[in-house]
Amino acid sequence: MESGVNWATMSVMKSEVNTAIDGSPRNAMWNSILEQVQSETLAHAQMFVGPLGRGGLHWALDIARHLHCSGDKANGPCGVCPACLQHVIGQHPDLHMTFPVFKPPGKDYSISEHMLGPMREQLALNENFDMQDWRAKLNTGNKQLFISVREAAEIVRKLSLTAHAGGWKVLIIWGAEALRIDAANKLLKILEEPPKKTVFLLVAATTDGLPATVISRVQRWNVPPYEEHQVARALQVEGHEAAPVEDALRLCEGDMAVARRIAASPASAGFALYVEWMRACYGRAGQRITELAADFHDLGREDQKQFFDYALHMTRQCIVAGYGADSLVRLRAEELAFANKFARFIHHGNVSKMRDELEKAAAEIAGNVYGRTVFLDLSMKIQALLHIPQ
Ligand SMILES: [Zn+2]
Known part of the structure; x- marks a missing residue:
């Protein structure tokens, strides 16, 4: 079943890039973002807010692919240039990812880099996962997930280096609501005055708990739910049975992560x-x-x-x-x-x-x-x- 997953995401991605025919709020918003990306007028700090399964991360990654692709981008990232291929394996040198992690027993600290392996595996599976999926992936049990001030210092350090490919540096902060206050504060200066050709893409389930000073420095997009046909298509390609897919479509509220969980389990957990x-x-x-x-x-x-x-x-x-x-x-x-x-x-x-x-x-x-x-x-x-x- 899993082997089709990546393609399901890809097909949704392509449909988002191509279908101007679908006049949904989701496509309208994406088209407007895309226009700004293509004309290089996108403000340097963006935040996608909404349930994580609505695909804010998928958008952020797509922006990175657009910015890095050196091929023909008329129909979205070309998919075959060296930069696109580096993105496919999750190893583009100018794409930096920050996400909530936990402190394993016996370690002094923990940063995203320590858990890049599981993140790449998760991304290869699909780009529309949420915190519940990520907790399951890391097998965290009851441990708190967070983005620490140490991580923020690491971000500042990485972004001060020159881009490997000489183009755009992209930093994605997924699960930005898990930024600890001291970490958020540490990022303020670089969010305000970023190094040249640097884009910050924050993806947050909610802005509750994020300092107003961060929120005021980003351009905010409330990610609309996926359209029913997009969810249906993705689940179908992933090989789910028809009956659970019907349940999923009725209940997921345009959240692909929730839809996938409903379709994958014969009954609600509780x-x-x-x-x-x-x-x-x-x-x-x-x-x-x-x-x-x-x-x-x-x-x-x-x-x-x-x-x-x-x-x-x-x-x-x-x-x-x-x-x-x-x-x-x-x-x-x-x-x-x-x-x-x-x-x-x-x-x-x-x-x-x-x-x-x-x-x-x-x-x-x-x-x-x-x-x-x-x-x-x-x-x-x-x-x-x-x-x-x-
Ligand atoms: Zn390309």
Whole structure:
């Protein structure tokens, strides 16, 4: 299956470059960026903001390929000149990449360069991955990912050197929201007065947490979602089955990374646990709840948080399903089947309380409270709430 992935990305890339016919917001924005790249009027610091699976990185890489390509660029980067070939293997000397990393045990510090190998592998697979994919790739567990001040110093050093090929130096900061404040501050001067022929391309899921001084120095683009036909085509080329692809298209909101995960897994990660849990709570099955608390505990903190997010999503969707408004429900086919049955137990008499309790529990997990305790405590409350009559 994986062998087709690179080509899927390539085909999406080509379609973005070529299809002026598609008048979508996404293409309109890309065409306007491309015009600035081709006329060399693009401001030296750009930031692409939005869920990472919407392809801000893919755009950034495409800009780098445009700037570096020495061949015929009438239809996008030529793909055959030496610079294009260096890009294909992820080794163009004037493309620098910075991304969040973690500090491995026993190391004093960690910078992107230490994890270039996994990054190249990830990029060879596809350019539309998000932080969840990257965490999985690095096998980080619960470790924090960040861009450190040491990394920022490294950026300043690298960019002060002359370009190898004598042309543009491109620095991509992917996951820029993970810039630590001291790292962001260290970059301010070079962002303000960059060396000649240097372009900064920041890709961020959100600008929350980024200093205003950084945001004010970049030209910002809110990356629109991928069009449905683009997602469909990429998933198809990657060889996914038709049914999960339908689920993915309905649920991904133009996010290629989310779409790929939905299409690749037969069920939502939290679905089985959620169903078991709700049944046990409704049936006041104390023993079962204790077993599920152990399963929950074993998930680890990141997955525990994700499970509560999922539980919140499912709980809200049960209300929508309760209205019989199937077209508005954002659920996979099997989730919808459950929601339709379970919806009668979640109603206006208990839904806001359930939501509050789930949010409180998620906050406790984020605050490092013991997972088993949070789950058991929450289960008691959910049990009571599920038995409030409609
Ligand atoms: Zn080329």
